[in-house]
Amino acid sequence: MLMPKPDSSIIARRAEIIERLRQIVPGEGVIAEQDEMRVYESDGLSAYRQMPMIVVLPEKTEQVAEILAYCHGEGIKVVPRGAGTSLSGGALPLADAVLLGLGKFNRVLDVDFKNRAVVTQPGVTNLGITHAVQHDGFYYAPDPSSQIACSIGGNIAENSGGVHCLKYGLTTNNVLGIEFVTIEGEVMRIGGKHLDSEGYDLLGLMTGSEGLLGVVTEVTVRILKKPSTARALLVGFASSEEAGACVAQVIGAGIIPGGMEMMDNPAINAAEDFVGTGYPRDAAALLIVELDGPEVEVNHLIGRVREVAEANGATSLRVSENEAERDAFWAGRKSAFPAVGRITPDYMCMDGTIPRKMLPEILRRISALSEKHEMRVANVFHAGDGNLHPLILFDANQPGQLETAETFGGDILKACVELGGVLTGEHGVGIEKRDLMGEMFTEVDLNQQQRVKCAFDPKNLLNPGKVFPQLHRCAELGRMHIHKGQMPFPDIPRF
Amino acid sequence: MASIFKPTDEAQVLDAVAWAISAEAPLEVLGRASKRGLGRPFQADHTLDLSGLSGINFYEPEELVLSAKPATPRAEIEVVLAERGQMLAFEPIDTGPLFGLPADQGSIGGTFACNLSGPRRIKMGAARDHLLGFNAVSGRGEAFKSGGRVVKNVTGYDLSKLMTGSFGTLAAVTELTFKVLPAPEKTYTVLLLGLDDGAATRAMAAAMNSVHEVAGAAHLPAGISGRSSVPYVANAGGAITALRLEGFGPSVEQRCRELKDELAGFGAIEELHSRNSVKFWAEVRDAVYLAEPADRLIWRLSVPPSAGQGVVAALAMGRDVEVFYDWSGGLIWLSLPPSDDAEHIAVRAVVAPSGGHATLVRAPANIRAAVPVFQPQPAPLAALSARVKDSFDPRRVLNPGRMVAGI
Secondary structure (H helix, E strand, O other), rough: OOOOOOOOHHOHHHHHHHHHHHHHHOOHEEEEEEHHHHHOOOOOOOOOOOOOOOOEOOOOHHHHHHHHHHHHHEEEEEEEEEEOOOOOOOOOOOEEEEEEOOOOOEEEEEEEEOEEEEEEOOOOOOOHHHHHHHOEEEEEEOOOOOOOEEHHHHHHOOOOOOHHHHHHHHHOOOEEEEEEEEEOOOEEEEEEEOOOOOOOHHHHOOOOOOOOOOOEEEEEEOOOOOEEEEEEEEEOOHHHHHHHHHHHHHHHHOOOEEEEEEHHHHHHHHHHHHHHHHOOOOOOOOEEEEEHHHHHHHHHHHHHHHHHHHHHHEEEEEEOOHHHHHHHHHHHHHOHHHHHHOOOEEEEEEEOOHHHHHHHHHHHHHHHHEEEEEEEEEEEEEHOOOOOEEEEEEEEOOOOOHHHHHHHHHHHHHHHHHHHOOOOOOOOOOOOOOHHHHHHHHHHHHHHHHHHHHHHOOOOOOOOOOOOOOOOOHHHHHOOOOOOOOOOOOOOOOO | OOEEOOOOOOOHHHHHHHOOOOOOOOOOEOOOOOOOOOOOOOOOOOOHHHHHHOOOOEEEHHHHHEEEEOOOOOHHHHHHHHHOOOOOOOOOOOOOOOHOOOOOEEHHHHHHHHHOOOOHHHOOOOHHHHHEEEEEEEEOOOOEEEEEOOOOOOOOOOHHHOOOOOOOEEEEEEEEEEEEEEEEEEEEEEEEEOOEEEEEEHHHHHHHEEEEEOOOEEOOOOOHHOOOOOOOHHHHOOEEEEEEEEEEEEEHHHHHHHHHOOHHHHOEEEOHHHHHHHHHHHHHHHOOOHHHHHHHEEEEEEHHHHHHHHHHHHHHOOOEEEEEEEEHHHHHEEEEEEOOOOHHHHHHHHHHHHHHEEEEEOHHHHHHOOOOOOOOOOOOHHHHHHHHHHHHHHOEOOOOOOOOOOO
């Protein structure tokens, strides 16, 4: 993975930059020792490592603004970092960049039940928000699997999803407002406890922008009342086609489950070996369908989903009768990654999305690619929304295997795009999928996105090298070819 | 000479925009022209009329997705969806009644361009939460796309959000793909009778904070409720506070019983069943209660729900206001007597402490030209928004001035 060439003239000024940052953030807030910076050298995509030039951990918005204004003025690159759980390398440091950690922004500022909103600092964990409101029966809906560790600021950067976003939406659908600081050091507030602020929807744009547009310093999210009941069905199928048809027909019947997950046979067996909660080992595909809401509704829908599953040839079907049983149904799915980790030295987790109806087709293609690359794969899906997590099994100590796994992964994502889907459903582009962007977008598409980046960060200092395969200077992107006076009147119907 | 370009495909849209750039001639971008009264009036000699780009590209009910060209009538899409038991869950507003125009004239492109979302906004999100992807021609004269046809997608910036609510000032959209959802089998409405604004706010908050999945919470003060065409509401003889429950039959019935029990302390309670509920919530959605008299000025205020009643109390002081609430008190539809300036300074001063915003929805063109129709932004944010505009439309040929003067 080629990163922007480090600017040696910036690195040469390291001591001076440290001194200036220490003026802005006194005390322990600036980390410059190699040993202490080591924990920041990678994020959740641990195959990639790079020591940062300097780490700074501000505690106040004003400090963030001052740091960014200074870096902007001096032409110093900045890589923002939340909890560092990105699976796409979004927080990978650069050798000539200041790593700006938001870990000290760790307070919940305001719990407002009357308006069903929580105002929090960005370093608070996803689950931390729920912890702040669960005593009154509320929760924060998006639930990425890293929710115990990942920060809400990082969730905004990545527009994080989770198992329950089929019904409750992604981060973008649950954030009401943010305060953020531009690279120039301007503090902006958009949204709040009210809905749908006017003007361009910069809140929606910032969400999922992977730290390239600004640094979020405060977040307002909406909270929901926890559903009174949740029950799950665990359904085995002899083929992925039948499981896929079941998924489509559940939704076709007007039912939006709280979660609808699918695992293929290798994933089922890895999970069963690991936690042993009674998954059907011989099933080709397993569905977990969770219904949540008022008890009467849940019980009604359990019946309807059961009918659909049976009509599609379910080979085994269990319905959770209590919370312990529901937890047991989920235990295998939730431990799928570590379970697969036990049967292979290394694995690579992919994250494409396809239209739901393409589930059997993508499975066929993944299977063919598995044979072609002579590499095993286990599949875990958010089937309800067509988001796939194929886990490619390999051994990084064997020469060439990492490269083969990356090629295999790239082939899977290309297949997703071919089938009408996208490169990444919830993990982000980061550096991992950066060079595949051309599979989905034309140069014109990508240039337009980069022009939006230029509106926020004209010197391209904020998290450069991520998301976009080619860096263009803003002046170059802004150029227009105008055929002044030569453009004939358009030859289209006019009145 | 004023021209109306009426392209029938994307290539012709490209030609028209390229010409506008070279001739330095701004274009007014129109779908079905039903919402020209909304937003700032502005001068453009030439029109880019997208009405020739109409029709559904594909609709896959089991995928919960529909793709259409921008001028496809919204009503036509809603009929097609209803045939398969589905809907646009953000409950788009039909602005026709408020502007004295026939109902159901709007396009799907205009619906997203204005991000106008109805009562279900508080549960299911706004129009902006439902657009999955689009194709468009930017003000640079380039055809580009963003997003896709799936919900789970974080590939690149979410330009669908930016496009929604941009009033055609960034790009001329040639294709939109959006999420659709199952329509409820049954809709009931719990009506609380005779509450003042304060009690109504508390009742709506209690309902929203319950486990009963309330999908609409509105309050019509005395004097407004009598304008409803739903007899139970019109004949209530005073204020009504309405709470919508929708979904599968057995669930709606039980939640209705339980919610009524929980709210018994607020006083007299009635309920509306499906037919009347649908009629009632369409009235709330379209703010029909304020349509007449047609010369009154109409504002739409968005504030934190708990702040709504205070805002209304402050506005009512010494003023002839007509008001009703939606979004659990967070959306205030306000009607004021005719004036030269729509009292914009006073209205915005009252809204400001809540952090919310005020939109001048209906006023004569000369007032909308002179008064900021949309909430003015702090200077740094306004400058950033202008740079975003320029990143799509540097020569300002697409609807310049539709949202903010000169931009």
